[in-house]
Amino acid sequence: MTSRTPDRVVTDFLDALARDDSSAAMADLDENVVYTNVGLPTVRGKRNVAKVFGAMDASSFAGFDYGMINVATDDTVVLTERIDEIRLGPVRIRFWVCGRFEVLDGAIAVWRDYFDFWDFTKGIVRGLVGVVVPSAVQSLPPRTVDVPGIA
Numbered sequence: 839m840t841s842r843t844p845d846r847v848v849t850d851f852l853d854a855l856a857r858d859d860s861s862a863a864m865a866d867l868d869e870n871v872v873y874t875n876v877g878l879p880t881v882r883g884k885r886n887v888a889k890v891f892g893a894m895d896a897s898s899f900a901g902f903d904y905g906m907i908n909v910a911t912d913d914t915v916v917l918t919e920r921i922d923e924i925r926l927g928p929v930r931i932r933f934w935v936c937g938r939f940e941v942l943d944g945a946i947a948v949w950r951d952y953f954d955f956w957d958f959t960k961g962i963v964r965g966l967v968g969v970v971v972p973s974a975v976q977s978l979p980p981r982t983v984d985v986p987g988i989a
Contacts, residue, residue, distance in 0.1 A: 860892045917938055936951070
């Protein structure tokens, strides 16, 4: 089996979340992963992260998608610049996110997302308006970018 590069592990993980396949996504996490949305409580351990995302798998009401803007890798650290989308029924909340992942032994050990609460709030407003005026919600950028190591 060919081992995956850290940037491939991260993009495979995000792609699995976007497919609502938390089982595949959790396979890319270390048992003791530390997941932080900066400004919100930290989630520790694969089991607890699985609870967060597993709830979306079971629901047709909630979901996740993303568009990749940039990916940068330095050894085991992967930085992503993304537009994330959280779906709640017909509302699509899109906002800018910078993610920092540490990939150790082929698994994500640290996942830290940074976002601006003001940008998130604007995403909520655009999402609500988009229910009535769909053009108010812009399309997501493509999921992959032309980066060495990402095929």
